[in-house]
Amino acid sequence: MSTTPEFQISYGNLPNATPSTHASSDAPLYAAIDAMVAPLSSEEYAFIARDSGERHVLSHHVLQSLDQCREFRSIDEHVARVTAVVPGLTQQDRIRKGLEGLASTGLLISDQDYLNRLERSVETEPRSLHAIYIRACDRPEQLQTLLDSLANYERKFRVARPIVLLDDSVEEKNRDRNRDQLREFARAVGNPVSYVGPAERGKLRQRLAKAVPHAATSLEWLLERGPRTRRGGGGRSWNIALLLSAGRMFALLDEDFRFPLHRHADTRPGMDPNPASAASARFYRRLDDALDAGEAEEQDPFEEHLAVCGNRLGATITQADYRIDRESLRGINLGRLEHLRGDSRILYSLNGTCGSSGAESALWLYQLDAESRAEFWADRDAYLRNIEAQSLWYGWLRAKPATQAYFSPFLFDNREMLPCTNPDGRGEDGLASAATQYCHPGSLVMHLPSAIGHAQESSRKRSDVTMAPLTPRFNHFLRDYVSNQVGGAKAHDPRRRMNLLGELTADLAHSDTATMAASLNEYLGFVRADIVERLQNQFELLPDAPVYWQADVRQIVRNNGNALLKQGAPRLADWSEGIDEQGCADAAREELLDMAQAWRDWPAIWDAARGQGERLIGGL
Template sequence: MTTTPEFEINYGKPNFAAQASRPATDQTLYAAIDAMVAPLSSDEFAFIARDSGQRHVLSHHVLQTLDQCREFRSIDEHVVRVASVVPGLTQHDRIRKGLEGLASTGLMVSDRDFLAGLEREPEAQSRSLHAIYIRACDRPQQLRLLLDSLANYERRFRVARNVVLLDDSIEDANRDANRDLLREFARAVGNPVSYIGPAERAKLRQQLIKAAPQAQSSIEWLLDRGPRTRRGGGGRSWNLALLLSAGRMFAMLDEDFRLPLQRHADVRTGLEPNPAVAASARFYRRLDDALDAGEEEALDPFELHLGVCGERLGSALTQDAFRLDRESLRGINLGRLEHLRGDARIISSLNGTCGASGTESALWLYQLDAESRAEFWADRESYLRNIEAQSLWYGCLRAKPASQAYFTPFVFDNREMLPCTNPDGRGEDGLASAAARFCHPGSLVLHLPTAIGHAQESQRKRSEVTMAAHTPRFNHFLRDYVCNQEGTSKAADPAHRLGLLGAITRDLAAADDKVLASSLEEYLGFVRADVVERLQNQFELLDDAPVYWQADVRSIVRNNGNALLKQGAPRLADWAEDLDAAGCARAAREELLDMAQAWRDWPALWEFARDQGDRLVSGF
């Protein structure tokens, strides 16, 4: 519950030892509704419900009571907490009667009413997959393994989906090999296929420039390698997939992915409502063991994701696999569940990973849940292997909705415009998700309790990046900047919103060198201070941790702390190490201006691509 600055009370530390024992699971749980509060007098306050707008006038004692009942708990539990915290309220019978009265007037919501308010009727219109897009870049051996695994699935479920290979390879030999592999796949399985290489991209680029000549600079940068390309990245093929599928739904795979999808033995049915619950990890000695972890998903993976992607959350909750049970709400502050809205659209769905981690750093391994952590640090030999994150299962144990994604989704709902992303560098997926959330406020992504295989061409030494001071990339910086702009736009039209996001980004780029460098320095300070705080908290709580884990945590904290205190250029990981502060500001400005213009040009390109449909590639 939110108060005005004038209303602020320190309740002290509650006496949880005095709370009642955990009740039976059939007891009804209640939580105080989220509201705005403003003082009317020394003992009266206006209480305005955020959802309904209903207004109430409450006394100081009643307001204090509601403030202690923000988590879903039984009336008995609330009574004990209120009696131990709120001055002057000690009689349990009186408190219980008061709480029951608050529930009857709607100031406290029951778990049943909360869940009933979420559910919606499923949509009558079925959803279909336009195509499976595969991003490839100079790894034909990895592509062969992916296509072989996809062929097995297509035969098994007797389908012949359209497969589009987006080839961003630099080497001619690799492009030739990739094209041949796609032809072999089509001959073996019978699927319609399309190859999009440099020549095909050039034809598409000319069509788009003819339709939107004012956007020529953005078109050339967003879709193809050229003089303005700064570094490698999957964003070019990402943007291409969005245009080729405009107005439809599609799936995306990277060439180093492998099917089938796997369900870990610990996976459970139902939905995870708590946004604070992190994904889990399980560790294996060999990559093949990780790829085979759990059981193969019995359903067609694409149809499984289509069952929820594009759906409203309230409709998904009516499916047995995604039902939200009452007991899972226990102990969660109702304000933490703002993302759970029945009409929230699920615009993308994701899998976890089995095999190698898709991250550059393995810093996340030092913030695991207790069960995952026990495997992670079980003994020194396995710990040294595990910190490279080369053979693991990582994902959600229950389906989990979230405000945005931080890695590549599996299925996308592109029926309404999804925004383009930065074609340069890693982290394009998180940036795209943040921009999509800005364009579609209240939308959700859904992490399914499945994992897709990920087998890189070679092992990577992630521990070196993990131990060094955390240095985000430009796309991470811009992603977080976009997240901070949420709520800026009031427009209903996603295209209008994306135009505003472009203007906001251009405004940041228009800052002088000193201000822009200061913004970068502030951002780096924030992310490094966050690493230090999180790991220090872990270190203090886990006093029984193995000495090798403790030693590494100390090193990570020390390196980030030193970087935090060090005076130097605010350099992001993508940029040259010899850049000074002014050079960092110029590098940021150039990239911000490109993204700002791209976001302003994108709606016209997407609309043209949607109107063209399959004609966009018919001449390739």
């Protein structure tokens, strides 16, 4: 081990302190590298860098000083921090020299060196879009609006991308209308189109079952409505898109989306590295105002997303629109940037939303940033309108990488196996993203600073759901369970990881009733306690908030707190109101077993689909 030069004075224990000095923005920023620490004696410690494995021997007071330099700040700011927490210490020059020594040995990394380590050369192999998939379900008027707006884009950019309509409509008359609209789109615009309805889903299932006979039961559940279908959901069409595009990249739209994409006037170039930064919201009186908010994208949105999706992070940040500015690192603890690695592949890219919110609840509106919050509660009439989240712009003002997505992506990199999701119920997108992180650890999703129009068939009253105790759906429960397993698998092959995830899910399913009920109760307690804590913190930080906002926050906290203390059946939102504890355990067990078997069968199913390529959709 190398022995790092140490300061000439012991600092003692260094509690948190905020430096009073704020250096010029031109000054380099430094942060202590992440490391494992092991005591060698009462005064010496082994300091082992996590990224390189390089080892150093540090004295106790040098280690304490490094602990105060975790955030990216200038040397002057670090000196001020150390000085501020050690009474009577005035030897700032000696402290500065010691910190500069730590920087020279690499224990403090500069902002520019950190960014240089992230960057990777641009890949020369071009990425292309296999098709645009559209999920439809009994809303032909919304589909017509989407196709009309998509036709304008295809004409504007003189492209004719393949369109695949995944029609999960229950009513035959709606399927007929959807099919006719797709044909008219093809005649008017010239795009090649394919229609996948019940008959085509049946053919797809039979074809894949012939190739993978042991997965026949899973295929029926994953792809078709049938006796085992519990409730509606977009997961069936999601799974079909993954199979028809296996080995390629694709885009996914819902029938109530519409083009063009918009950027808010406040958006700006660059990438936001801070994992704690939240999306922004802007509010409007009418839905049409929200749909037209900001400026329409002038670039082809599919090509813009292709520049990011499927790329490595280190290559993406070399593009002018996605560079990480040095100053944006200021104040961020280096340990919180572990998800940013140059080799990390971006498997999903996402847009924000302008128009109607896609969420059932509007709890997220009570945790907005200051600027968004000012619009949200501007006056009582605006507040009462805005809590329904029916007319807004919601998205990121700069590109934002993350480890998981909580709503549907726009582009998918399905060149390597992406996992299937639950065909039943809402929340299939977040579940799929959690499973992706499990199978492809270190992969990323990228939120772009654009928003796609979203106009539902009718206004929805979200405030009732918002005020009621938070009751997640089954897919939310399973999503969070999967997220807690991330990092446990050691295999490199995502197929082995997928199989292990199935085994872990089956293990939970085979627990006894008491254990299953305890797991559900623990989960409900956690999510409700979390929202209580978050909103209480917001309440305390905003003593001058309008009284109507305060009253609603109190009510939400009270309702969730009462539910947290109440003993009863651990019911998830998908299950009936009168269900008892045994019924909850049985319902969870049944759904977990289906999902476990599907995850175990999926690698063979996906490989069979990839092997058939274009012949798979051509034969439907």
